[in-house]
Amino acid sequence: MAKSKEKIMEIVFLLAACVSILAVALICVFLFANGIPAMKKIGFADFLLGTTWKPGNDIYGIFPMILGSIYVTVGAIIIGVPIGLLTAVFLAWYCPEKIYKVVKPAVELLAGIPSVVYGFFGMVMIVPAIRYNFGGTGSSILAASILLGIMILPTIIGVSESAIRAVPGSYYEGSLALGATHERSVFRAVLPAAKSGIFAGIILGVGRAIGETMAVIMVAGNQARVPNGILKGVRTLTANIVMEMGYAEGLHREALIATGVVLFVFILIINLAFSIIKMHSEKE
Numbered sequence: 001m002a003k004s005k006e007k008i009m010e011i012v013f014l015l016a017a018c019v020s021i022l023a024v025a026l027i028c029v030f031l032f033a034n035g036i037p038a039m040k041k042i043g044f045a046d047f048l049l050g051t052t053w054k055p056g057n058d059i060y061g062i063f064p065m066i067l068g069s070i071y072v073t074v075g076a077i078i079i080g081v082p083i084g085l086l087t088a089v090f091l092a093w094y095c096p097e098k099i100y101k102v103v104k105p106a107v108e109l110l111a112g113i114p115s116v117v118y119g120f121f122g123m124v125m126i127v128p129a130i131r132y133n134f135g136g137t138g139s140s141i142l143a144a145s146i147l148l149g150i151m152i153l154p155t156i157i158g159v160s161e162s163a164i165r166a167v168p169g170s171y172y173e174g175s176l177a178l179g180a181t182h183e184r185s186v187f188r189a190v191l192p193a194a195k196s197g198i199f200a201g202i203i204l205g206v207g208r209a210i211g212e213t214m215a216v217i218m219v220a221g222n223q224a225r226v227p228n229g230i231l232k233g234v235r236t237l238t239a240n241i242v243m244e245m246g247y248a249e250g251l252h253r254e255a256l257i258a259t260g261v262v263l264f265v266f267i268l269i270i271n272l273a274f275s276i277i278k279m280h281s282e283k284e
Contacts, residue, residue: 062262071230076144076206079146116214139233151209237260237266
């Protein structure tokens with residue numbers, strides 16, 4: 001009886017895994033089946049390296065949007081990763097229990113705030129602050145980077161803290177026994193042992209940053225041109241799809257689906273790059 005139950009559960013788990021794999025496969029088939037033909041019609045070089053996006057004239061160049069996504073994502077990483085990692089270290093090793101009971105729920109609450117609310121916060125607080133202190137309209141790469149840096153904090157903090165707490169206590173105790181200080185033991189013994197989990201948190205955070213749409217639309221300026229400064233407006237790949245898919249048809253619609261293909265490949269490249277970095281770091 002027990003063996004039959006185990007067999008049934010194995011089948012259930014296998015089916016669940018197959019559903020996940022099937023979903024990813026169907027997404028890939030849909031994107032590439034509809035996006036690649038559009039790239040051929042437009043021309044791969046013209047589509048990927050073209051700097052002009054004018055659907056009314058059947059000109060579809062997404063290079064400005066590619067750069068916009070890269071700049072905004074890199075900015076979010078620069079802002080969010082150090083803050084998130086240090087916060088995770090604080091919660092795991094330095095935070096008093098009374099403060100932990102306040103900070104931990106606050107971090108978790110950040111993950112539940114809708115994107116549009118973050119967008120409103122950026123429009124009301126971040127954009128005016130940038131406009132007042134640095135000039136320009138305020139809707140810019142800097143505004144989007146700051147907002148996305150805040151949005152990815154819960155993911156990085158949560159996963160990194162879990163990874164740090166999962167490190168056996170013997171690592172820390174052994175470091176202390178060798179004469180290291182508390183800070184040195186945490187940063188030189190515990191953190192390197194938790195780097196796999198920390199990298200996973202960073203990857204998830206980057207995935208959210210590059211895939212975020214609504215909040216970016218509200219603060220980035222949405223200008224389909226090559227950005228020439230962090231205070232200039234920018235349009236990302238996701239924003240380009242959302243803003244125009246509602247009324248697009250024909251080649252215009254196919255070009256937007258092809259933009260989704262580029263975004264999909266872009267995320268795969270980022271994940272692969274982080275995996276390679278992770279493998280090299282583990283070997284060292």
